[in-house]
Amino acid sequence: MDKVIDEAFAAALYADGDEGLDTGASLLAAAPEADAELWRRGEELVRRAWERGWQPADVIRMVGRARDDVAHGTDRDRQTGLAAELIISETRRYGDTLPPRWRAQLAELGPQAGPKPDRFSRATAVLALYRLLLRLPAIEPVGPVPGSPLHAPPPPGHEEPRILTRIRALLAKAEATGFPEEAEALTAKAQELMARHTIDEALLASRSHAKDTPGACRIGVDAPYETAKAILLDAVATANRCRAVWNEAYGFSTVVGFESDLEAVEILHTSLLVQGTAAMTKAEAGQRAGGRKRTKTFRQAFLLAYADRLGARLAAAAEDATAEAAPDAGELLPVLAARDVAVASHAERLFPETSTTRVRGVTDYEGWVEGAAAADAVRVGAAVRGRLRG
Structure with a gap:
């Protein structure tokens, strides 16, 4: 399982061009047993984005600004939906300790709907998204990372004035x-x-x-x-x-x-x-x-x-x-x-x-x-x- 994901990542995440996406997506499409570990690694990439200064709305914006990859069906809507699912999944661990601004950004993501793609198309979209997340540079932080010692939870009953x-x-x-x-x-x-x-x-x-x-x-x-x-x-x-x-x-x-x-x-x-x-x-x-x-x-x-x-x-x-x-x-x-x-x-x-x-x-x-x-x-x-x- 790990070997399949490592091979897919080596082909798609660390090289430019569409050929690597094809190779990696083919490997993942043929290995449904790797889905859970693949998702977990996506959550890790999202967590790294937080550590580099990004917030949920920033990540969604960057995915939306990325070019469409029509040849592989990895359009922005599909990648945006996947990014939203990953962000919601990763931030669930913090419970009610997220600051109001983060909670507001998550609320705007909303439920993701749409036709379910075939395994190859979904794997291609996942790899394209992971490649984008992996390459996000560090930017100026506008608040502490969720779960860090500096990150204080909002007071009980905190609501917008x-x-x-x-x-x-x-x-x-x-x-x-x-x-x-x-x-x-x-x-x-x-x-x-x-x-x-x-x-x-x-x-x-x-x-x-x-x-x-x-x-x-x-x-x-x-x-x-x-x-x-x-x-x-x-x-x-x-x-x-x-x-x-x-x-x-x-x-x-x-x-x-x-x-x-x-x-x-x-x-x-x-x-x-x-x-x-x-x-x-x-x-x-x-x-x-x-x-x-x-x-x-x-x-x-x-x-x-x-x-x-x-x-x-x-x-x-x-x-x-x-x-x-x-x-x-x-x-x-x-x-x-x-x-x-x-x-x-x-x-x-x-x-x-x-x-x-x-x-x-x-x-x-x-x-x-x-x-x-x-x-x-x-x-x-x-x-x-x-x-x-x-």
Whole structure:
């Protein structure tokens, strides 16, 4: 049994090309008695991914970004399903000790369904997945590995704060409504609640002398138009006193900040991206009605303008609010300043070397104008003022 798996791995995992996958899959397809040990070794590879800094959502994202291997039937859906099954199987050993962010990622995997492939096709998909897992490099860790001494289980009865549940509900309604005025009102209310939550968390930590330290999370930045999406995420992170570092090769940004601020960034970025995409689709429909066909250039220019203008509005609102709050924010401003320093230090430890990227020129004037107008329609000032006034 072990010999068959070792031979299959030697052929498929440590060599490039399709020939090795064929050889390894043939060996495994003919040895059903090796299935249990083959799965166990897959769990080991998943565990190694955790030790190299990856988390469940990161692994699924990498599998999805891998090219399709149509000739062998190892399409991304099949490999993604296998990866999800392996991740669920490996993390089952940790029980209820997984942190909330991990549990949320696992919950999004959901049940895997679909037609059952033949043994050769499944073995090929398994080997292609294992080869990808084996080659995952080490990346910056955003939390301890599950089961390690540094990994503390959540306190008994730990649940998401009710205010975050309310914020999510408000933003969901804002995204679903067809009335711009209602969407603006719902988004503004959600932002105000989010700001109050962040300030309350910061003041509570200061007054109780809690050893609150910055953390980090990863947020997917997927194609198409990933540059614009990364710029939007950076703007939202900066407005929420966080730092965002984009890893273009792996399709995510790492956001560094205090936990309450990270939650705010995730929620707000998702909502702004959904609302921006909806506005882009509506504007594009109007352009098509007028006879336009340059869909790709219009969308790229729209999202770049949307991200650029929204970032400028967030930054300006933050500066205005700081000036307004400075005379009477005796307790809050020093707390926020200290947290800013802590976040910057943690980001520099995680990413001692970063570089800037050049944004390609925008060639669609109408797309830029429409995107800027969509950003102007988003209400952001109330959120930043609320954060600084206390």
